[in-house]
Each structure stands twice: as C-alpha cells, then as structure tokens.
Amino acid sequence: MTINRHESLGLSDQDVLELYRMMLLARRVDERMWLLNRAGKIPFVVSCQGQEAQQVGAAFALDREKDYTAPYYRDVGVVLALGMTARELMLQAFAKAEDPNSGGRQMPGHFGAKKLRMLSGSSPVTTQVPHAVGIGLAAKIEKKDIVSFVTLGEGSSNQGDFHEGLNFASVHKLPVIVMVENNQYAISIPLKKQVACEKISDRALGYGIPGITVDGNDPLAVYQAVKQAADRARASEGPTLIETVSYRLTPHSSDDDDSVYRNKEEVEEAKKKDGVLTFAQYLRDLNILTDSVESDLEQSLKEEIDQATTYAEAASYAEPKSIYHHVYGE
Amino acid sequence: MAQMTMIQAITDGLRTELKNDENVLVFGEDVGQNGGVFRATEGLQSEFGEDRVFDTPLAESGIGGLAIGLATQGFRPVPEIQFFGFVYEVMDSISGQMARLRYRSGNTVNMPITIRSPFGGGVHTPEMHADSLEGLMAQQPGLKVVIPSNPYDAKGLIISSIRDNDPVIFLEHMKLYRSFRDEVPEEAYTVELGKANVTRDGKDVTLIAYGAMVQASMKAAEELEKDGIDAEVIDLRTIAPLDVETIVESVKKTGRAVVIQEAQRQAGIASQIVAEIQERAILYLEAPVLRVAAPDTVYAFTQAEEIWLPNHKDIVEKVNAVINY
Ligand SMILES: Cc1ncc(C[n+]2csc(CCOP(=O)(O)OP(=O)(O)O)c2C)c(N)n1
Ligand SMILES: [Mg+2]
Numbered sequence: 001m002t003i004n005r006h007e008s009l010g011l012s013d014q015d016v017l018e019l020y021r022m023m024l025l026a027r028r029v030d031e032r033m034w035l036l037n038r039a040g041k042i043p044f045v046v047s048c049q050g051q052e053a054q055q056v057g058a059a060f061a062l063d064r065e066k067d068y069t070a071p072y073y074r075d076v077g078v079v080l081a082l083g084m085t086a087r088e089l090m091l092q093a094f095a096k097a098e099d100p101n102s103g104g105r106q107m108p109g110h111f112g113a114k115k116l117r118m119l120s121g122s123s124p125v126t127t128q129v130p131h132a133v134g135i136g137l138a139a140k141i142e143k144k145d146i147v148s149f150v151t152l153g154e155g156s157s158n159q160g161d162f163h164e165g166l167n168f169a170s171v172h173k174l175p176v177i178v179m180v181e182n183n184q185y186a187i188s189i190p191l192k193k194q195v196a197c198e199k200i201s202d203r204a205l206g207y208g209i210p211g212i213t214v215d216g217n218d219p220l221a222v223y224q225a226v227k228q229a230a231d232r233a234r235a236s237e238g239p240t241l242i243e244t245v246s247y248r249l250t251p252h253s254s255d256d257d258d259s260v261y262r263n264k265e266e267v268e269e270a271k272k273k274d275g276v277l278t279f280a281q282y283l284r285d286l287n288i289l290t291d292s293v294e295s296d297l298e299q300s301l302k303e304e305i306d307q308a309t310t311y312a313e314a315a316s317y318a319e320p321k322s323i324y325h326h327v328y329g330e
Numbered sequence: 331m332a333q334m335t336m337i338q339a340i341t342d343g344l345r346t347e348l349k350n351d352e353n354v355l356v357f358g359e360d361v362g363q364n365g366g367v368f369r370a371t372e373g374l375q376s377e378f379g380e381d382r383v384f385d386t387p388l389a390e391s392g393i394g395g396l397a398i399g400l401a402t403q404g405f406r407p408v409p410e411i412q413f414f415g416f417v418y419e420v421m422d423s424i425s426g427q428m429a430r431l432r433y434r435s436g437n438t439v440n441m442p443i444t445i446r447s448p449f450g451g452g453v454h455t456p457e458m459h460a461d462s463l464e465g466l467m468a469q470q471p472g473l474k475v476v477i478p479s480n481p482y483d484a485k486g487l488i489i490s491s492i493r494d495n496d497p498v499i500f501l502e503h504m505k506l507y508r509s510f511r512d513e514v515p516e517e518a519y520t521v522e523l524g525k526a527n528v529t530r531d532g533k534d535v536t537l538i539a540y541g542a543m544v545q546a547s548m549k550a551a552e553e554l555e556k557d558g559i560d561a562e563v564i565d566l567r568t569i570a571p572l573d574v575e576t577i578v579e580s581v582k583k584t585g586r587a588v589v590i591q592e593a594q595r596q597a598g599i600a601s602q603i604v605a606e607i608q609e610r611a612i613l614y615l616e617a618p619v620l621r622v623a624a625p626d627t628v629y630a631f632t633q634a635e636e637i638w639l640p641n642h643k644d645i646v647e648k649v650n651a652v653i654n655y
Contacts, residue, residue: 043454043632095632105631107456123458124416125388158387159419186388188364194387261363320634327627 002285005220009227011060013288019060019219020279020289021297023052026077027276028301029086030250032309033093033108037254041313042093046109048076050217050249051181053275055151056081057219058179058244061226062149068135070119070128070150073109074181078151082116086304090312097318104318125156129165129178136174136239147233149177149226154243155186155194157203166241170207175233177226178241181216183248188261204241216244217275249274334514337507339481340370340446343488344408346518348378351406354492356383358393358410367412368448368507390416394423394445398431401441406492414449414501415458417466428497429472443498444491450503450542450592451639457629460504462541462593467499468570468602474498474523475570479544481512483567486521494523503541526573528580532562535586535649538577538603540566543590543622543640550645559653569599577603578610585616586652590645595623617655620648 006016026048036042048055055077062069064082071078076089088100095104101112102120112120119135121128132150139146156162157180169176180200184191197203204211210232214221222244229240247270251258258267271277283289334342347354356371356378362385365372375383386393390411397407411417417424428441451460467475476491476498478484484502491498529544530551537547544565551561562580566573581587587607589600600621607619622640624630630638 103631104633105456105628107459123413124419155388158389158392160389160391186359187367188360188362189385189388193385255367260365317633318631320630320637323627323630323634323638324625 002282004286009220009224011223015060016283017288017293019056020283021301022056022081023077023219023276023279024297025086025301025304026052026056026080028305029080029089030076032305034250034254036093036309042108043095044108045093045254046073046252047248047250048074050247050270050274051183052077053219053279054179054181054216054222054244054246057222058149058151058226060219061223061230062147063230066117066145067147067149067230068117068119068132070121070132070135070148071111072121072125072128072151072153072156072181073111074153075111075151079111079116079118082118084111084113084116085308087308087311090308091315094312094315095317096312096315098315126152126159126161128152129161130168132178133165133169133174133176136169136176137172139175140172145234147175147177147230149179151179151181153186154180154182154191154200155189157200158194166207166209166239169239170209173236173238175236176239177229177233178239179226180241180243182243182245185248185252185262187252187256188258190262199243201241201243207239207241209239209241211241211243213243213245216246217273217278219275219279246275247273331513331515333511334481335508335511336478336481336484336502337368337370339485339512339514340488340502341372341374342514343485344371344374345377346485347408347489347492348374348382350518353404354382354406354408355400356408356410357386357396359386359388359412361385361410366410368504370446370502371410390419391423394420394428397443397445398423398428398441401428401443402439406442406444408444408446408492411445411447413459414447414463415461417447417463424467424473424497424499425470429470432496433472440495441497442495444488444494444500445498446488446500446502448502448504448507450505451629451635452505452542454632454635455504456631461629462591462624464499464501464569465593465598468599472497473570474568475501476523476568477501477503477541478567479503479506479541479565481514483521483527483565485514486519487523487567489518490520490523493520498523501541505542521567524568524571524573526576527565527567528562528576529565530561530563532560532584534560534584535562535588535652536577536580536584537561537563537588537590537645537649538566539563539590540569540599541592543592546640546642547590547645549642550649553642553646554649559649561649572602572606574606574610577607581607581611582614585614587619588622588645588648588652589619590622590640592624592640594626595621596626598623617652620652622648
C-alpha cells in the first residue's frame, strides 16, 4: 500500500495535484518544442525532460512571492512554477519580440524575468552561482527576508564560479540555496569522467555547510530538502548545497546526437524511474489522480499549449534595427 | 589529393600531428568519444587512445592551466574551447600566463600550445556563440592569432601552429566549416604563420580581410570587375603577428585600400591595419583608407544578423567611395 507522504510535509491533496500539473505542463511544453523543432519551426531545444520533478518540487518549497531565483537552461519546471507562462516560453522558443526573457536576443532556456525576481541567465555555465550569492549578500545587508535559489548542472559544478560562490556564501552565512541537478551527463561526458567524488553534495564539507543528496525523480523529497534549506537560510544559518539525482532523458539539445556516447538501453532503464510517471502513480494510488482528473488535465494542458504555440508563431520578430537599443542607457 | 571541407582539413591536420609527434595532446570538453560538438576531433580518440585525446571536466580555466603545466614538460597541448565566447573563462591562462611565460622566465620556458576554437557569425547562433573576439587576443603580446579562410590553409596552418614554439590561438570560423570543399593534400605540409596571402592580384584598390570576410571580399572583387575596377585581395591568415610588409607593398601599388573585419568596429584589427598603412605609406595614398566592420553592439540576434554582418555589398560601397574620392 502506498502511504501518504505529502501530508506530513504540510501539503494538501490539492497542492500535490497542482505540483503534478506543473510537472506535466513542463513535460508537455518540452515535448511540443521538439515537435516544432523537428518541423523546422523553432531553431533549438534544450530540454527539462527527466528533471521536472526536482524543478517543480524545489520551486514549490520557495516563497514564490518573495524569493529570488537564478535558474539554468533546463529549468522549465522552475520557471513555470514561478509564474512564467506556456505562452511566454513559446515566445522564447520562437525567439519573438514579445519574449519576456530577452526579446529573442538570447538562446532558448536563458531565463530571466525581473517581475518574477528571476535573474537573467546567460550562456557561460555557472556564472549564475556568484550572482545568486550577491543577491544573498544584498538581502543580508538590507535585512530582507528572502532566499536566493540557484541551480546548475553537475558538470557545471566543476567551474571555478561554483567554488568561489559557495565559499563566499558560506563564510558570510548567506541565505542561498545551491541546487545541482545531476542528470549524469555534461553533453557527452558521463559523471565518472567529470568528478571523482561519490556525490556532488560531498563538496559541502569543504565549505562547512550541509550537503544533501536526494532523489531528483521524487518531487516530495526535493520539496522537503529545499524547504529545510530555505528555513535554514531564513534563520540566518547560511547556505545549503543540494544535489538532485536524475537522468537526462533527451539528447543534450536538439543539435546533439546522444547515440554516439550512450546506449538506448541505459535511456530506457532511466525512463522507468521518470518522476512524471512515478509521481502520477503515487497520486493514482492515493486516489488523488483519478481517470477523469487525468484526462481533464491532459485536455486542458493541450489547449493551453496549442494556444501558446499559435500565439507565439503568429507574433512578430524584433525589428532588426532594434539591435542598436539597450547597448547603453539611452 | 582529397576534396575536404575546412573542418575535415582541420581534423586531418590534427591527425597528422598526433601521428607525427607523440608529445601532441588533444583535449577539451566533449572532444573524445563525441568527437567535439562540431565533430572536429571525430575519430581521433579511437585512433590515438584516451591518453592522447581526452575529455576534460567542464572548466575552461582548468583546461588552460593544464595546458601550461603540460607545456613546461615538453608536451604540445592542443586544447579546444568549445565556443570562443567562453574564452573569458580562461583569459588569465591565455593572456596572463601562457603569453608571458617565455618573457618572464628569461627564455627558459616556452609554451608550444595551440588553442583551437570555433567562432564567427552567420549560422544563426546568438551572442556568446558567434562573437568575433580575435581583437582581444591580438592585443596580447606573446600570442599568435591564426584565422584560416579555406580548407587548404586550415590544414597547413594548424600544422604550423602545433609545431610553433609559442602559444597560438587558432580560430575556426563556423560558417566556413562545411560551406565548401578544397583540394587538400593527404601528406603533411605547412603554411607559414605571420604571412599573408594575396588571393587576387589587382591594381586599383587593395581589400584586406581574414576569415569569412575573405570570401566576401573575393565576391566584391568580382562585382567590381564588372565596373572596371581591378581589386587586389589580401587574406591575412594570421592577424598577430600582422604581415605589414605584404599589406604596405600592395597599398603602395594600388594607392587605395579598404579593410574588412566581421568584428565590431571599435578597437579592432582593421583599425590597427589602417594605422600601419598611414604610418608607412601615407604618401602613396589617393584616398583615406576605409573600414567595413560590424556595428558596435552585442552580436546580432537572428533577424538582425543579415544586416549586422558585413557583406560584399558593404565592401563594394566602400570601394566606390575610395575610388571616387
Ligand atoms: C563556460 C561554458 N563552457 C561550455 C559551455 C557549453 N556547454 C553548454 S551546456 C554544457 C554541459 C553542461 O552540463 P551540466 O552542467 O551537467 O548540465 P546539463 O546540460 O547536463 O543539465 C556545455 C559544455 C557553456 N555553455 N559554458
Ligand atoms: Mg548534467
């Protein structure tokens, strides 16, 4: 028998159903983007598939009215949970002028929205870590009750910025949460060629802060870990390093051919643990996700994504002349 | 001889030197089994083994530092930076260290390192993936900066770069990777560093370019010919050191010059060339030397790319201006 694990975390049935809806929305948006890419309608996709559970689980544990985030390019689940819409994501995918992230100036997945207190991410990986630490320091100086939440891939945790950011945050006990989404690969390079430690979270020891590894396919485990880290941050106890373990279910991007460096069986095996499937099963076992709820949900997501796609496809591109705008203040 | 694209010619050059010298090591992000995200190192790991061709963790500063340590021990490292926009992560290793070690050590240490990296626009990749940052490199004494414009040169230049005893930044324009093929000899050969190539003889005006702008200049020269203007085209091949002699000799003959770069206008190679010409050949000039360059903005988004990037029409326009001066 499946036991109810969300009640003790303070989550209602309604909450977990909403959490699941967000995960599924992220998945369905991502799947649609691949179709659009293969049809030649959008230039590039970099996927969240396999990481939705950790992304939405984490975002739900934040104060989504107050906290700051610096998500990385796979975080479709994080940005949706924080209030970005499917339409906005599609505007970004089509690189249209109305894209709130960068008006089509950056690659897809480079999220940023001032109104959502989301830092504008850029292409060089891990640069966002010290930025998030700066936000944490600002909060401390201004005595603001906010948490600064930043994510990155496990491969990216080998950049100097990771160390420099975490070290500063730890010395100054800043309200920062660093979540490493370990999906086993950095493009073609498997985990064992990236790091020699057993867990990415082992590195926390060197900073004198807690390091936690959780199952990234389990949104409730991630919710719990991030909630504890947020409580710790708000109590001025300092940063936490969280590693969420999952698997990248798609190639690195729409430009990558993963058959060169990993075999199909490995991917198929990982699909069995896919958080979107296992969490749906959990909700079904508890009778929260009934057949009718599920089909209504799929139907409404399909409509939402259809509308988002139609809108974004018809929207205009930025005027080429606008290239001259915003290089400096005008 | 085989017909090769520029990227195949580069792979072939790397293979030639891996075979030729066991101290040559190729490494970087995804260069091993994956053969590089553009496939420039395809097949090299299976041919030469994981000790000679290997993946590194995702950390460019570490890649640069590693190359320096290896170079002190007699190796010839050929690291790849996956996209040249990420060179900022490794600037200290490049400009602060490898460029200066020979000088600092009183010539007791030298850095036979060749850093390869794709760069350049026109393939619909946005900023940080398409920037022309060669000017940053050329400003650093101690570095050589090589930019091939075609498959034949690419193989000869990569071999020369690897054999060179000073650090070389070898920049591979993404638009040229697969856009055309050339006859490329199967054996080893070199193309001299620091030596420009006159790709078209002419008497009325000198066009000076490198990388993807060489093709644009050749195309402009063809159009100008229809109007009776005979343009000479110089492919710099190496922007540091600059082959000032070839440039000045040509300008003394033609009396007019247009310098073309894909990079933004401000503080670029083109400005440097204009300065060299006016210092050495001002009395031969019939008109001011003009530049064709990209505007001083961040690299263009896709819809703006076409108007942003310099093209043959911009070159024709500037040539007409110097002819009709
Ligand atoms: C500084 C820098 N170097 C290289 C790249 C190219 N690149 C983009 S994503 C990536 C791999 C990232 O792997 P990981 O951190 O594990 O994140 P994942 O994509 O697996 O989620 C690389 C090498 C980059 N964006 N930035
Ligand atoms: Mg990864």
